[in-house]
Amino acid sequence: MVITEVLILVLSFIILLGIGLPIAWSIGLSGLLTLLVSIDTIPAFTTLAQRMGTGLDSFTLLAIPFFILAGQLINKGGLAQRLIKLAKDLMGSLPGGLAHVNIVAAMLFGAIAGSAVAAASAIGSILGPRMEKEGYSKEFSAAVNITSSTTGLLIPPSNILIIYSLASGGVSIAALFLAGYLPGILTGLTLMIVAAFWAKKKDFPVGERTKLAEVAKSFVKAFPALLLLIIVIGGIIAGIFTATEASAIAVVYTLILGFMYRELTLKELPQVFLESVKTTSIVMLLIAASIAMSWVMSFEEIPQNVTEALLSLSDNKVVILLMINVILLFVGTFMDMTPAVLIFTPIFLPIVMELGIEPVHFGIIMILNLSIGLCTPPVGTILFVGVGVAKTTIVKVIKPLLPLFIAMIVALMVITYFPQISLWLPDLFGF
Known part of the structure; x- marks a missing residue:
């Protein structure tokens, strides 16, 4: 049956x-x-x-519309330019300098905005023309932008980590946020290594080394934006406020910052709110439908049967994790990340817990795995955004995208089989 x-x-x-x-x-x-x-x-x-x-009747889920609104305010509030300037001053003199700038800026901006789409559109639209002007191919620029934009889904605050917490039955959001830092940075570093080799092979230009005084000046200008991470994550870890309360604080802070930078006006606010409502409604409908499907699967005892079937094939942790990763990589190519997390967490989490794998560690594996799916056709959201911003085609982007794609899979394998990369920070802070 x-x-x-x-x-x-x-x-x-x-x-x-x-x-x-x-x-x-x-x-x-x-x-x-x-x-x-x-x-x-x-x-x-x-x-x-x-x-x-x-x-949808969940206090935790209230964090999502607030973080979406904060992301919209960040996008409009001039934070992207300041973060890109800081990244350029830090990384511009390395081989493939502007590619590294794109990756670091995406990590910073994606973390603050909590959205890969926001990072891909903001960073791509600013850096893409600049990279092309300095001799980088349009396709390489798009490939770097597409893959690096996903790092912000691991580096907190991240809406998808909140959704995983809900799907897993209440894994600590603070622990997940802490667990995302090192895997996010590691993924960014693997992308930078590949970008450096590719840039050297294609003889892309190298920028001039920035003076220390200029780096300090850029840091001071970007510091209020970076402070948001300290306020939000620090407050959650210290137990001062919950993730939902932190999301509301993030909205107030980014609103003040936008006005302080004079990049945001009262006249623009209605449009910002409207865009946030549109995005929130799409996400919430996906969540509602996915939760309903997850319940149906539980009612029909599908997760239990899948658990038995997989464990009957092997009880080796290495083999099971490899099989789950392959399945999720396939799922990620045709399913959006939010429903995939809500539907497949109840199926796979009992299996990995049976093998002694921490739910926090598995959450990071799952998010990174499905992030790769955002860069692949036919449903790769970030792929389409990145290609659209760069004004090129998917066919042309595939060649420079493949090495970066492989780099993300290498990072996934390392994070999968070395759990302390994910668990060291949560353990350090007692989560």
Whole structure:
């Protein structure tokens, strides 16, 4: 019976997605069709609607609209230019200097904004033309921008880590935020190594070394933006406020900063709020549909059966983690990150916990893995944003993207099999 339900769930989802139905509707309808196998029509409809409603009734989820709004304010408030200037002064003299600037700026901006899309559009639109002007190919610039934008999903504050906390049944958000730092930095460093080799091979230009006084000046200008990370993360770790309260503080702080920098005006605020509402509504519909599907799978005992099936193949931690990574890499190519986390966390988390793997460590593995999917067709959100900003095509970007893509997979393997990279900071702070 379970095999029938799994087939209905998977096939209906693929077919609905294939005919062009939005992913939230595809998830919701495939969940409904699966539920109709077990219960009558009216109870199935009401139960699914109920689960969607109650799934969103969460204090933790309130952090997401606030962080989305903070990201919009950061994007409009002139923070990107200051962070790029700081990154350029620090990294511009290295081989492939502007590529490193892009990566470091994306790590800083993505961490502060908490959004890979915001990082890709903001950094790409500012640095892309500059890189092209200095002799870098448009496709290489786009490839660097696409892959580096995902690092902000690991470096906190990150909405997707909050969603994983919800999907996992309450893993500490503070622990997840701390766990994301070193893997995020490691991923950025692997991208920088590949970018340096590629730049040297193609003989891309190197910038002049910036004087220490100029670096200090750039740091002072960018410091108020960087201070946001200290306020938000420091407050959560110290127990002064929750992640949801921190997100509200981030909105107030970025609003003040935008006015202080004179990059944001009262006239622009309604448009900023409107963009935030649009993004929030899309994310929340995805979350509601994914939570409903997750409940359907639990009701049909699909996670338990998947756990038994995988553990019957092997009880070797290395093999199981490799299989899960391969499955998630495949899933990430056609499913957005939010529903993937909400749907697959309840399936895979019991398996890895059975093998003694920490939920915090697995969360970082899952987020990094699915971040790679954002850079790949056919549903790679960041791929499309990066290509659009660079005004090029996916076909042209694939060649310079492949080495960077491989670098991200190498980082994923290292983080998967060396758990202390993720767990050292949470352990240090007692989480």
